[in-house]
Amino acid sequence: MDFFFIHLLNALLSAATLFLIAGGLSLIYGVMRIINLAHGNLYAFGAYVTAWTLGKLLVGAPTPILYLVLPVGAVGAALLGALLEPTLLRPFYRRAEEYQLLVTFGLLMILGDTMHFLWGPYPLSASALWENSGSLMIAGNPYPYYNLVVIGIGGLAAAFLWAFVYKTRFGVVLRATSQNMRMASALGVNVNRIYVLAFTLGCFMAGLGGAIIAPSQSAVLDMGVDALVLSFIVVVIGGLGSLEGALVGALIVGIVREAGITWFPEIELAVLYLMAAIVLLARPAGLFGRATT
Amino acid sequence: MNTVAVALPTRSPVKLLAGLAPIVVLLLAYPWIASQYQAMLLGYGLVMAIAALGFNLLLGYTGLLSFGHSAFFGVGAYAVAMTVKYLGVSSMELFLLSAIVSSILIAALFGVVCVRYTRIFFGILTLALSQVLWSLAFKFFWVTGGTDGLRVPTPTLLGVVTGTGDKIDFIAHYYYYYILATFFACVALMWVIVNSPFGKALQSIRDNETRAEFVGVQVRRHRWVAFLVSGLFTGLAGALWVPLNGLVTPESLHWTFSGKIVFMAVLGGFRAFAGPIVGAVLYTYLEAYAVGNTVYWQFVLGTVLVVLVLSLPTGVMGTAARLLERWRGRAA
Numbered sequence: 217m218d219f220f221f222i223h224l225l226n227a228l229l230s231a232a233t234l235f236l237i238a239g240g241l242s243l244i245y246g247v248m249r250i251i252n253l254a255h256g257n258l259y260a261f262g263a264y265v266t267a268w269t270l271g272k273l274l275v276g277a278p279t280p281i282l283y284l285v286l287p288v289g290a291v292g293a294a295l296l297g298a299l300l301e302p303t304l305l306r307p308f309y310r311r312a313e314e315y316q317l318l319v320t321f322g323l324l325m326i327l328g329d330t331m332h333f334l335w336g337p338y339p340l341s342a343s344a345l346w347e348n349s350g351s352l353m354i355a356g357n358p359y360p361y362y363n364l365v366v367i368g369i370g371g372l373a374a375a376f377l378w379a380f381v382y383k384t385r386f387g388v389v390l391r392a393t394s395q396n397m398r399m400a401s402a403l404g405v406n407v408n409r410i411y412v413l414a415f416t417l418g419c420f421m422a423g424l425g426g427a428i429i430a431p432s433q434s435a436v437l438d439m440g441v442d443a444l445v446l447s448f449i450v451v452v453i454g455g456l457g458s459l460e461g462a463l464v465g466a467l468i469v470g471i472v473r474e475a476g477i478t479w480f481p482e483i484e485l486a487v488l489y490l491m492a493a494i495v496l497l498a499r500p501a502g503l504f505g506r507a508t509t
Numbered sequence: 510m511n512t513v514a515v516a517l518p519t520r521s522p523v524k525l526l527a528g529l530a531p532i533v534v535l536l537l538a539y540p541w542i543a544s545q546y547q548a549m550l551l552g553y554g555l556v557m558a559i560a561a562l563g564f565n566l567l568l569g570y571t572g573l574l575s576f577g578h579s580a581f582f583g584v585g586a587y588a589v590a591m592t593v594k595y596l597g598v599s600s601m602e603l604f605l606l607s608a609i610v611s612s613i614l615i616a617a618l619f620g621v622v623c624v625r626y627t628r629i630f631f632g633i634l635t636l637a638l639s640q641v642l643w644s645l646a647f648k649f650f651w652v653t654g655g656t657d658g659l660r661v662p663t664p665t666l667l668g669v670v671t672g673t674g675d676k677i678d679f680i681a682h683y684y685y686y687y688i689l690a691t692f693f694a695c696v697a698l699m700w701v702i703v704n705s706p707f708g709k710a711l712q713s714i715r716d717n718e719t720r721a722e723f724v725g726v727q728v729r730r731h732r733w734v735a736f737l738v739s740g741l742f743t744g745l746a747g748a749l750w751v752p753l754n755g756l757v758t759p760e761s762l763h764w765t766f767s768g769k770i771v772f773m774a775v776l777g778g779f780r781a782f783a784g785p786i787v788g789a790v791l792y793t794y795l796e797a798y799a800v801g802n803t804v805y806w807q808f809v810l811g812t813v814l815v816v817l818v819l820s821l822p823t824g825v826m827g828t829a830a831r832l833l834e835r836w837r838g839r840a841a
Contacts, residue, residue, distance in 0.1 A: 251629055251632075251633075253768075304815065307819060311822070313574070313628055313629055314568070314574045314775075315818050315822060317574065317576070317629075317632065317771075318771065318772070318775055318814060318818045319814075319815055319818050319819070321768050321771070321772070321811075321814065322810075322811040322812070322813075322814030322815035322818065323811065323815065324811070325807040325808065325810055325811030325814070326807075326808055326811035326812060326815070328807055328808075328811075329805040329806075329807045329808035329811070330808065332804070332805065333805055333808070441765060445636070445640055445764065448633060448636065448637065449637065452633060452637065456629075481648070482648045482649060483644075483645070483648065484644075484648075485640070485641075485644030485647070485648065486641045486644045486645050486648070489637045489638070489640045489641040489644065490641055492637045493622060493634060493637050493638055493641070496626075496630065496633075496634055496637070497622060497625075500625075500626065500630060
């Protein structure tokens, strides 16, 4: 039973970060109809900013300070997003999807090497926070407290986003724009402003995912490309453009991954990709997606 | 999509061949006028051109953007490595045959699933399926060698030419001409395909699916056959690539490799027949020189891609055609 409990916690842990990355990807697609192939690298950027700040800038700082500064990666990724949307993506909304995929693929290469240039080829760690947080005993095995914090942050982020999208005025405008951009624009919504805010929020989520993972797993160069394909699986299962879908998809992928790592490590990844393909065949719009034309 | 249509000037076959002759002569003479390294590099470029040509049957002619063509390239490459490892074969013709058979099988299977979708869903589905193969090659290391990959020795060409001597010399001469011959055959075959009634039907699907259906085109079946042919060309390229590289790794199956193939087609211009060919050769040189001069070569290529898509969406060939037209207009 306790054995099962630890697996459940691990599944929730990967679901929490996956939800943040995939949720951001899905939010951006939902509002702007852009699949951002560089999204994984914004997650990596968040991880690097946090790892650098905590591991290099604030070495030896007390743990509460480290916790306070943890979200700096999310802020960094959000700022980067706020810079990228008006300069690089805005010219592409009126063009075919192919070009949006290409420009974000180019952005993926550029961001990857920019991080390589800024932080070097070696992993950057911020393990002090993870080590200082200690651990509790579950079934005679130590389980890091920090992992519980990550799960908590994932849950809180999901709750905040839900409240933000469904309970605030901005959320109403956001949903209206995603339903019908022209109509929203005709009703006086500043679509450019909504787009830049939605993109920034999506990048903030990816960056937060990176920030909370940095203390336990370090920031490494190819983490972004790997995370992107996993979050594709999440949004394909859950439904592109749906936050509920991203949450359910992240939970499913988290559980299957944890089961895969434990019982069928060789085909763990293959099973995930096949799941995505099967869901797409049975329900093209995903479990929670609405059919798009 | 319709804004970037580039009309190919219709010319008589004789004039067309006359125009192509200098290029053919240059390609034939290249190993004698350039260094061995240059001949090898062009060999790489021609191999990628076959892959990009196959890819573009989907993007340029059928209107489907595949982000999973690494699957066929990698399957072709691994088919060669497997025939070496398990059957002890060293004949290049048998390599090509194994690559053709296996890429047809995979393309037929993936095609059934993928052609039900278009646009972004087609792209994601092809990407997800190609990643299944990547993860299998990555994890089943006792079959595929995992990240170490599989070594492939120099093959025997046409049952007579063996690369027992200088390997570089073999690659830069005998093997270069082997690639060149296959390349010419593929270009001719693709030219026939896109200009056949089948090719025209694909273009009608690309331009307006509903109307194509009205005039009696079986849309899904046509897409599936196009997917098959496209995968076959790319798989063949994968097999030709193996002796050049000497090693097959899961990298050739990863989705970022598919991105490179897309890049090539767009760089050359995916609405022109020769676009992907020009794009693949240009890309090969661009990558080789970027990798040779900086560790940040991805930054260089990414910037090229972004600038290209922003300023020259019709690619090198599309832009050249437009400039030529303007120049002709001024001359007249």
